[in-house]
Amino acid sequence: MSAPANTGPVSIEDARIAPKPPLRRFHQARWDEPLLFELGTPGTRGVAVPAPEVPLDDSLPEALRRKQAPGLPEMSQLHVLRHYLRLSQENLGVDLNIDVGQGTCTMKYSPKVNDRFVRDHRVSELHPLQDDSTVQGVLEVMYHLEKMLAEISGMDRVSLQPGAGSAAIYTNIAMIRAYFASRGELEQRDEVITTIFSHPSNAACAKTAGFKVITLYPDADGYPDIEALKAAVGPRTAALMITNPEDTGIFNSRIAEFVDIVHEAGGLCAYDQANANGILGITRARAAGFDMCHFNLHKTFSTPHACGGPAAGASGVSDKLVPFLPRPTVEFDGTRYYLDDDRPESVGKIRPFYGVVPNLVRAYAWVMSLGAEGLREVAEIAVLNNNYLMKKILEIRGVSAPYAEGKRRIEQVRYSWEELHKDTGVHSEEIGVRAADFGTHYWTSHHPYVVPEPMTLEPTESYSRQDLDEYAAILAEVAREAYEDPETVRSAPHNSTIHQIRHETLDDPKTWAVTWRAYRRKILGQ
Amino acid sequence: MVNPVAGLGGRVGLKGSDGPDVQARARELGAVPRASERAAAALEELKARVGAAVVLTAAGPMGEDAVRAAGLEPDVRYTPDASDGPDRADASGTTAADTVAAARALARHVDLLLFAGGDGTARDVLDAVGASVPVLGVPTGVKMHSAVFGVGPRAAGEVAARVATTRAFTEAEVMDLDEEAVRSGRVSARLYGHLLVPDVPVRVQQRKVGSSAADPYAVGGIAAELAGRVGAGQLVLGPGGTTRAVAAALGVDVPVMGVNVLRDGRFFAADVNAAELLRLVTDDDWTGGTWIAVTPIGGQGFLLGRGNQQIAPEVLRAVGPDRLLAVATEAKLAALGGRPLLLDTGDPGLDGVLAGYRTVITGRGRTARYPVQGA
Numbered sequence: 040m041s042a043p044a045n046t047g048p049v050s051i052e053d054a055r056i057a058p059k060p061p062l063r064r065f066h067q068a069r070w071d072e073p074l075l076f077e078l079g080t081p082g083t084r085g086v087a088v089p090a091p092e093v094p095l096d097d098s099l100p101e102a103l104r105r106k107q108a109p110g111l112p113e114m115s116q117l118h119v120l121r122h123y124l125r126l127s128q129e130n131l132g133v134d135l136n137i138d139v140g141q142g143t144c145t146m147k148y149s150p151k152v153n154d155r156f157v158r159d160h161r162v163s164e165l166h167p168l169q170d171d172s173t174v175q176g177v178l179e180v181m182y183h184l185e186k187m188l189a190e191i192s193g194m195d196r197v198s199l200q201p202g203a204g205s206a207a208i209y210t211n212i213a214m215i216r217a218y219f220a221s222r223g224e225l226e227q228r229d230e231v232i233t234t235i236f237s238h239p240s241n242a243a244c245a246k247t248a249g250f251k252v253i254t255l256y257p258d259a260d261g262y263p264d265i266e267a268l269k270a271a272v273g274p275r276t277a278a279l280m281i282t283n284p285e286d287t288g289i290f291n292s293r294i295a296e297f298v299d300i301v302h303e304a305g306g307l308c309a310y311d312q313a314n315a316n317g318i319l320g321i322t323r324a325r326a327a328g329f330d331m332c333h334f335n336l337h338k339t340f341s342t343p344h345a346c347g348g349p350a351a352g353a354s355g356v357s358d359k360l361v362p363f364l365p366r367p368t369v370e371f372d373g374t375r376y377y378l379d380d381d382r383p384e385s386v387g388k389i390r391p392f393y394g395v396v397p398n399l400v401r402a403y404a405w406v407m408s409l410g411a412e413g414l415r416e417v418a419e420i421a422v423l424n425n426n427y428l429m430k431k432i433l434e435i436r437g438v439s440a441p442y443a444e445g446k447r448r449i450e451q452v453r454y455s456w457e458e459l460h461k462d463t464g465v466h467s468e469e470i471g472v473r474a475a476d477f478g479t480h481y482w483t484s485h486h487p488y489v490v491p492e493p494m495t496l497e498p499t500e501s502y503s504r505q506d507l508d509e510y511a512a513i514l515a516e517v518a519r520e521a522y523e524d525p526e527t528v529r530s531a532p533h534n535s536t537i538h539q540i541r542h543e544t545l546d547d548p549k550t551w552a553v554t555w556r557a558y559r560r561k562i563l564g565q
Numbered sequence: 566m567v568n569p570v571a572g573l574g575g576r577v578g579l580k581g582s583d584g585p586d587v588q589a590r591a592r593e594l595g596a597v598p599r600a601s602e603r604a605a606a607a608l609e610e611l612k613a614r615v616g617a618a619v620v621l622t623a624a625g626p627m628g629e630d631a632v633r634a635a636g637l638e639p640d641v642r643y644t645p646d647a648s649d650g651p652d653r654a655d656a657s658g659t660t661a662a663d664t665v666a667a668a669r670a671l672a673r674h675v676d677l678l679l680f681a682g683g684d685g686t687a688r689d690v691l692d693a694v695g696a697s698v699p700v701l702g703v704p705t706g707v708k709m710h711s712a713v714f715g716v717g718p719r720a721a722g723e724v725a726a727r728v729a730t731t732r733a734f735t736e737a738e739v740m741d742l743d744e745e746a747v748r749s750g751r752v753s754a755r756l757y758g759h760l761l762v763p764d765v766p767v768r769v770q771q772r773k774v775g776s777s778a779a780d781p782y783a784v785g786g787i788a789a790e791l792a793g794r795v796g797a798g799q800l801v802l803g804p805g806g807t808t809r810a811v812a813a814a815l816g817v818d819v820p821v822m823g824v825n826v827l828r829d830g831r832f833f834a835a836d837v838n839a840a841e842l843l844r845l846v847t848d849d850d851w852t853g854g855t856w857i858a859v860t861p862i863g864g865q866g867f868l869l870g871r872g873n874q875q876i877a878p879e880v881l882r883a884v885g886p887d888r889l890l891a892v893a894t895e896a897k898l899a900a901l902g903g904r905p906l907l908l909d910t911g912d913p914g915l916d917g918v919l920a921g922y923r924t925v926i927t928g929r930g931r932t933a934r935y936p937v938q939g940a
Contacts, residue, residue, distance in 0.1 A: 235895060235898075235899055235933075242931065246930055246931070250930075251930045251931070251932070252930060252931045252932070253931075253932050253933065253934060254895065254927065254931065254932070254933045255933070255934060256898055256899060256901075256903065256933060256935060257899075257902075257903045258903050259902075259903040259904065260903070261903065264903075264934075264936070266922065266936070267922050267933075267934040267935065267936065268934075269922075270921070270922030270934045271922070271934040441902065442902070442903075488896055489895065489896050489899030489900065490899075491900070
């Protein structure tokens with residue numbers, strides 16, 4: 040694999056005499072904290088729950104009644120609070136570190152003021168089964184957010200129902216399937232084309248929906264191979280599902296040609312816009328001819344991520360696919376907003392009710408606070424930040440940016456530590472763990488692991504030049520250590536909470552334990 | 566300089582040609598030396614690009630014959646000492662010592678030492694001349710792990726011609742593959758040293774990267790897809806870690822380097838050579854259909870003609886181009902960095918038929934369309 044030459048590599052001798060960069064001193068709290076279930080003391084109580092006013096035996100069906108009390112830990116409120124505060128101190132939260140290392144996740148600042156809207160009782164105390172007439176405000180927000188996302192993407196309608204990015208990708212393939220079924224072509228069109236650097240959910244969702252998947256690889260210049268696409272399309276093609284810019288940060292400027300080739304073969308084109316942060320307000324899915332697209336509101340539109348409070352996705356479609364949108368849709372008749380469940384060709388529900396409403400409110404507030412010009416400025420700063428950081432990172436010995444050599448990237452870069460690994464034996468993952476000793480981290484790569492010793496960085500618009508300088512200095516310091524004192528890197532972390540994780544226990548269903556019950560059975564042997 | 570016995574073990578399934586015993590066994594099995602022929606192809610390409618030239622070389626099958634075959638004028642600077650054995654003049658008796666001596670004799674006088682051979686020859690050249698002169702290998706061995714060879718004979722000639730105008734060189738790895746270990750089922754290559762080669766990356770064969778086929782989920786998917794396509798048919802399984810793992814996923818244990826044959830999902834024949842294979846794929850008594858599954862060499866991208874010469878052109882023609890199935894993990898394909906898969910069956914016409922965008926099976930219901938071209 041070719042890689043651009045580093046500009047001005049630092050030799051070991053140079054690095055030894057160079058002053059250490061002014062790195063922040065950091066030491067994370069490390070509590071010897073047992074699991075919550077191991078903390079309970081029988082008889083301790085957190086809340087005195089009032090006795091039921093009617094006997095439960097009469098109101099609960101037999102099948103729902105417990106035969107014995109649940110095995111919950113018995114704890115006081117203080118002890119529960121203390122337990123979780125300690126755990127929170129053992130985390131590297133998004134607001135605590137320079138979170139540019141979670142590439143492809145678009146870790147931008149989620150404005151706290153938007154949380155206040157969500158916590159307001161007018162949002163937090165709504166119930167999804169309330170009558171439309173009592174939730175006009177939130178329906179209005181959803182209606183207008185849909186209009187704004189349609190404008191941003193160029194699509195005709197948008198569904199806000201998907202719970203996150205992969206749910207939105209699944210929504211799109213479900214609509215593709217419904218579209219061809221309605222035309223009697225589903226049996227014939229059983230192939231979906233994607234690229235190796237598109238998000239793997241595109242291939243996964245297509246397979247889940249019953250399609251065969253054909254993957255295109257980069258050509259010698261690092262762009263998706265358009266000749267391979269021409270060889271792959273045909274009467275069996277149902278769709279192209281493609282991310283652009285790809286997870287390498289490389290923008291395929293021939294994307295409209297890709298779309299034309301698939302359209303000529305009778306297929307649909309779905310644009311995975313999980314990586315939209317660098318093109319927001321600059322180009323639109325519709326401009327390249329796409330039939331549908333999706334956004335991750337928890338990435339580009341600032342709402343918290345899946346593990347940090349539920350995510351949210353949005354699927355946009357052109358007119359011919361509108362009948363297949365998930366139901367219900369949010370409509371406006373000129374006087375009132377209402378939910379339309381009477382959609383016979385709809386793919387049905389992707390998740391219960393209407394979507395992750397708190398995040399829709401946050402995304403609405405974020406777009407309204409920026410306006411059209413502000414959205415474009417977000418993209419411009421994100422691209423500028425990324426290319427500034429890329430220049431600094433490529434000055435570090437042992438790192439490269441494979442594919443599309445010498446070309447600029449959009450909003451992120453998948454780097455490779457292959458050279459450093461060959462020189463020192465230190466792996467990318469070990470460098471990332473050592474970075475935790477400096478109060479930050481990074482993420483390597485999606486499956487499949489195609490870039491050797493990968494590292495994916497995405498600085499977004501939220502981070503200042505000083506932040507990026509500090510982050511690059513941390514990686515430069517760890518790289519220097521790898522060359523001079525690799526054992527320090529390999530045995531990391533030293534100042535952080537978590538020690539080496541045994542991956543095999545996470546990879547093997549026989550040993551992973553995500554519940555207390557599974558932990559007791561698989562780990563404790565009880 | 567030609568190592569006349571390089572590649573002798575290929576089509577007869579011996580995984581290498583190191584040492585007189587193996588060479589003798591290869592000849593018993595009907596192996597025909599092809600090194601001189603391939604060296605001549607490289608020289609023809611050189612001649613087409615630079616015109617008439619004097620080529621310093623070693624006597625007879627060690628180079629002189631190939632130079633004459635290419636229509637160039639030989640200037641013989643090394644002759645094996647005939648007093649060492651009666652069979653030396655016909656090349657069957659040349660040894661590694663001759664390679665070293667010839668390389669030394671030529672190196673002092675040339676801009677580029679073009680040698681025809683495999684990994685063993687490359688190691689001998691390294692021992693003889695080190696980095697004192699740029700070298701380039703014409704690939705004629707069985708399986709070449711070193712990064713000092715042109716991707717094919719003609720590509721080697723093309724690169725050699727460029728040296729006349731572009732004098733850019735780079736160090737490239739010479740690998741040491743333990744052939745004994747390979748015969749016993751293990752592939753283990755270690756770095757032997759570096760030679761100086763012309764810096765023309767696309768045309769110089771990349772070093773083999775250890776197979777990433779260990780991913781059991783990917784390989785299981787490939788196996789399932791393959792089983793679905795082949796059904797109860799006859800499956801010729803090329804050598805390699807991926808194909809071996811695929812066989813294991815199908816419940817069949819096969820050696821890592823040989824060409825093996827399955828019928829109706831069950832083991833049928835192990836480690837077959839080209840003649841045996843041709844008999845099996847043209848077996849009139851077998852009516853279940855025949856497929857060939859091969860995996861590219863990681864890092865180099867060779868699909869045919871490296872390490873699987875037993876799957877000879879006549880075998881491929883008998884089975885048909887549509888029934889040649891390529892299998893690889895996604896990571897293995899991506900590690901090629903956009904370089905095509907390569908063919909060097911020894912039959913350029915067949916390479917042309919097999920070239921183009923081919924389907925590569927990467928998992929259950931998952932394929933890639935990937936460029937394949939003649940080396």
